[in-house]
Amino acid sequence: MTVVPEKAVVPEKQVVRPYGDTTGDGMVQVSFTLPLPHDKRAEGAAIQLAGKMGIDPAMLVHARPMGDGFTFFVVYGRVNHLVDTAAVRVVERDFPLLLAKEVNAVVKRQLRRKLSVVGACIGTDAHTVGIDAILNVKGIAGEKGLEYYRELRVSNLGAQVSVPDLVAAARAERADAVLVSQVVTQRDAHLHNTREMSAAFREAWPAGKRPLLIVGGPRFDEAMTAELGVDRIFGRGTTPDEVASYLVHALITSRKATTV
Template sequence: MSSTEPTTGTVRPYGDTTGDGMVQLSFTLPLPLGPRAEGAALQLARRMGMDRPLLVHSKAVGGTDFSFFVVYGAVTHAVELSEVEVAERDYPLLSAKECDAAIDVRLGRPLVVLGACIGTDAHTVGIDAILNIKGFAGEKGLEYYKKMRVLNLGAQVAVGDLVRRARAERADAVLVSQAVTQRDAHLTNVRELSAELRAEFAEDERPLLVVGGPRFDASTAASLGADRIFGRGTTPGDVASYLVHALASEAAAVPAAVLEGVA
């Protein structure tokens, strides 16, 4: 968190002037486009706390049975910053060379990482950004790390198959990316995977379960049975540093003599 970022006080959305509360809201109603649907859209906006909402766009979608709306107006709500809870990073960020050195000192062997998209999820962009050597946001993926053995199993991997592969490969960590969220499929899949990992492995042998995706809430890791949840904007360095922190608990304190010349 930036040292200049405020942590107390009340904030409202900014549109034309500070604190005017102006927001833009878009949604779809299961009604054919017309005066009744437009009236329903405005009433919904008012009930959501929008003052004097304006209907700025409407369009029929899905044939004639649905309507899409964009509404603009001022919300009456405000947020007290002191009541906002965020998941702070509780481990240091390490370079690739520092991670390799830490793994070498604390584990004395390569750190084994399995990655996959599970269930029906075929969106591999996220898992590839973390694992593939080309990486993301100017950082090399985990395949670049000399002391990590990375296996990217790709898309639509069955939970049972992933658990069996984790056993066969003696995985230290299982990384799962989930982008398909219809009917909370991402939550169901993670809970199922967590349960099967715990059934297959003794607690002191179980690989870390690390989950990523744009619709996850980092604060729900424990309730889903995951060890860590990463959201939008996560880089390979974030994940690598966490794995080193969690799997080699003293890695962040590797003696300076070991790190000398690797930075």
């Protein structure tokens, strides 16, 4: 009889350093733009900034002018900072990931009508790539959007939709959920727009009756749901099946569980 030794359990590292050339060498690469024309003084300013960021020694590996009076830099060097992964807090997915046919089956069996979804880019945001990836049939990376789900009724309002128009559309469509995509983040426009939207929906609907409010975009912090007054935030890399699964979880599964 051959005894196969058990594999040793290697504990996951909790404290780590950046990796560049060799393990744990602390090497990092950062890029930034300074409002200076490209010359030796600008390069010196970039090294000074890198030093104040804790990069020592800092090596300037790339510098190119970015129009009149601006220069783009890439700096490489060592930092002494450690990262404690035990202190990292993230929003974990707390619902099962369902296939399209499973979403359709739950909606048809338990809601007994089509689930109404209204989506838009609000404010001056004209970047519809994100909302289209989630809503349009073509979807993203081979995964079809919510329009593909036969038990979902989707209304995509497109870009630069005002908050009052979004509220009106949600009323007209009897929306169960409102999806808003925000890509433009200059001067925290995405945060201001989201707060304006959530305030408008709280004013327009009585407590417990408003549609589910969901926002998404590459610069959102998923832990800011309560602060922004929304029900869920999705970050970059979100796929249509994640959103559809969340809708079923929030609007049907969890609500049914609380009434049992």
